[in-house]
Amino acid sequence: MKGIEVKNISRSFKDTRALHQINLTFEEGKIYGLLGRNGAGKSTLLNIISNRKYPDEGYVTVDGVPSVENDDALRKIFLINEKNLYPESMKVKDAFKISKDFYPSFDEAYALKLSEMFELNIKKKIKSLSTGYQSIFRNILALSVNVPYVFFDEPVLGLDAYHRDLFYKILIEKYSEEPFTAVISTHLIEEVANVIEEVIIIKKGEILKNESRDNLLANSYTVSGTISQVDSYLSSLPKYTEVLGADVIGGLKSAYILGKSDKHLPEGLEKSPMDLQKLFIHLTSI
Template identity: 85%
Template sequence: MRGIEVKNISKSFKDTQALRNVTLTFEAGKIYGLLGRNGAGKSTLLNIISNRKYPNEGYVSVDGMPSAENDEALRKMFLINEMNLYPESMKVKDAFKVTKTFYSSFDEAYALKLSEMFELNIKKKIKSLSTGYQSIFRNILALSVNVPYVFFDEPVLGLDAYHRDLFYKLLIEKYSEDPFTAVISTHLIEEVANVIEEVIIIKKGEILKNQSRDSILENSCTISGTVSQVDSYVASLPARAEVIGSDVIGGLKSVYICGDDGARLPEGLERSTMDLQKLFIQLTSM
């Protein structure tokens, strides 16, 4: 089986439960958005998948192989996050060469090309890079490594609008040429909404949603009207429909619903689409 299977993963740090019985599958050749607020457990999950942290319970397999202490499985994955795996005194150009020794598929020529596009000075030491250029450096590594599973943990941290846009364009270009599994962990929902195919929403270490982007949006909506009309409509909803939030302004009310069946509304009510950012905010603020 191709893909990454995460089964019943739990992780605690002292009195904090970072992950609770998380079960997921990352299929080969898809772009995932791992969406959650700060502290939701995104980074912990990616660190466990890539064998940088160990779970208290559960296991991870990569293409059917256990990932823990398995070099063959680990070479199929690459994670970028704030953790610096290179000596701070190392120059960027030397880090590219070191990466090539661990990942034979690393395309050093492509990394140099991207460095020019992002205006990254490869002669600089890693420790001298600004926060934004630290992110650019890591993103270049991830885009050049050519492995089946790449994890981007907050990849646009410190990047200006131009560099953020360039990163997403290059990611899509790379994926279009040779599809791989990309997992983008972020709390900046609006920016990734048109990039990702699959949506995973995590809150306080638990998975709230795990669906395709199109499916989750097609079945989510906002219903608006007078307070009494909206309350009456909500009371008649089928069990599968989930009200995830509401707003009241004066005598008007809006409710946000997952699992809407699209049935004709009573007169006086209005149905509108809900974008991914609004859905995320309503789900994670409850």
Template identity: 50%
Template sequence: MIEIKNVTKDYKDVRALDNVTLTFEENKIYGLLGRNGAGKSTLLNIITDKVFPSQGEVLVDGEKVSNNDEVLGKMFLMNEKNYYPEAMKVYEIFNWTDKFYPDFDLVSAFELAEKFKLNTKSRVKALSTGYASIFKAIVALCSNAKYILLDEPVLGLDANHRDLLYKVILDRYATVRRTIIISTHLIEEVSSVIEELVIIHNGKVLLQDSCEKVLSSGFTITGKIQDVDEYINGKDVISTETFGGLKNAYVKGKPQNVPSSLEVTKLDLQKLFIQLTNDKEGL
């Protein structure tokens, strides 16, 4: 279990994290969602002791992470930044990682490289944005660490490779249960993959709950503007949008006594997220 206790991080005049308290349980897949600059990467870097908090602490399996090699060995962070020597070739880094991480699954790393058509003889610096992400994700997923933290793992990946990566994540998870934290802003894509949802915004935790609970906490209703307005009158409405005489309303609660002129569908996670994290910007 990863426990984040009252963690605050200040960079000069910016508060990147503001008194964050969060728990990541064992053997679950988490989605860490937030807009650009919300504090996702800072949080992952603090968990893995790459950045020090201004206040608060992080415990992994009950032990403090700061300067604790044993605890740090339980975690593997795939970072947006590249910490690998750029002149090295992919296969050299696989072999090198295998020496330093006793649980590293070298065979699977080469198999996955093959699946993604990642050229293992290529130098790290020669990889495209997409293949750099794939390469780092493979190393992280094959680390077999108890806690795998993936920071924007689908950055620069095309639709086919994103699809394959989600399948690979689920396949690795099926082989050995572990905690996987995926930070992303591509919400709709990960919503079926993750079990738990954490939304952070402006350095604060806005929401932590099971994905399914969140999805069943409300619904979407569609129909003629007048009919929708009549139905949502007095209800807890998250947001609405209109187009060509029709109206969509995102409503909290369970749909009840819906007239046949209206259509009910699931809550749209992306819409909920935009609404929750909207700082009154836009057209």
């Protein structure tokens, strides 16, 4: 059985419940977005999956095998996050060299090619890199390591728009050539909406949504019109329809609705698709 399974994971820190009974599957060869507010538990989950933190309860399997104290299983996983695992006084090019020792499939030539594309100076010490270039350095490691499961925690923090665009393009290109499982945890949701296939939303340590992006977006929409028109439309909706919120500008109102929309809206109302970031904001606002 291929894939990573997260089985009933819970974890608390002092009096804070970070994760509560999390069950998830990361299938082979898919790109996931792991979305959540600051403090929702995303980083704790990624640290547990990669064995850098331990759960209070539950366990993780990699290709069917429990991962705890299992080097073969853990070597199939690569996590990049703000915690840098390389000695800080090491130079970038030396970090590439030693990566081959830990990960025999690490492609040093590819790492050097990406460094050129991002104009990363490989002679610099890791600790002397700016926030943006720290992210670029870690992304290059993750893109060159060639393991089946790669987890990106905030890969574009500090990157300018051109470098973010380049990162997404290279990720998609690499994935198209040889699919792997990529899990991207990010606050820049609208930018990854076209990159990810599956969406996992964590809220206060629990899974709120776990479905394909297309499904999630197909089951939500925006309705706009005059305040009275929109209000009368909202009151006509079946009881099980959830209204996530609304914005009012002047005399106009836009309401964000979870559920399938009618084929025919009342005259004067306009329907538009929901974007993933708007949906996220409304789902996680309370």
